[in-house]
Amino acid sequence: EADIYQTPRYLVIGTGKKITLECSQTMGHDKMYWYQQDPGMELHLIHYSYGVNSTEKGDLSSESTVSRIRTEHFPLTLESARPSHTSQYLCATKRPGAGDEQFFGPGTRLTVL
Amino acid sequence: GENVEQHPSTLSVQEGDSAVIKCTYSDSASNYFPWYKQELGKRPQLIIDIRSNVGEKKDQRIAVTLNKTAKHFSLHITETQPEDSAVYFCAALKAAGNKLTFGGGTRVLVKP
Secondary structure, three states, X not given: OOOEEEEOOXXXXXXXXXXXXXXXXXXXXXXXEEEEEOOOOOOXXXXXXXXXXXXXXXXXXXXXXXXXXXXOEOOEEEOOOOHHHXXXXXXXXXXXXXXXXEEEOOOEEEEEO | OOOXXXXXXXXXXXXXXXXXXXXEEOOOOEEEEEEEEEOOOOOOEEEEEEEOOOOEEEEOOEEEEEEOOOOEEEEXXXXXXXXXXXXXXXXEXXXXXXXXXXXXXXXXXXXX
């Protein structure tokens, strides 16, 4: 079944560590997105991609980086984690049509001590 | 850019009553307006959407209305049930756009 997969689902890590949050999809969608969300709160777009080798910064300034080498894969990297990065990170995909549904992954809950 | 305002931020209703959430948008070029429901600990999921060529859309107990002139759209939930308790997000997208602009969310609590 087509879906979006995020790993790890939960991560507790110390300040200063480098981390990569993985997002992979079998939806066959070109567009992919990363959102930061404190539980139940507003969704903040931090990065997005239109396709392979395309990456754009979102509306919320972020100290993270992304890459899109393969259509299915859109990893998010924090070079040096800080307590302010503690949040939930949601990956999403969207079909090419302008009015088509956007699908969300299950999220990664990150805690930086 | 687009700006979407959502009200109220929290809404408590008695089971069986109706709930209404309102959103306003700023960019008249927006033409697609989805609503997402996010249950506690779960991912947001699309529950209903409306395009700008339609004024109202209904799916069982939920309906969405759109007023293009006033640039606002609303979600209506009738005969609320405890399982309707969740955070609801409205969003807007421009024609040929690629980024949804989300409202700030409404936490709905349905009291039995």
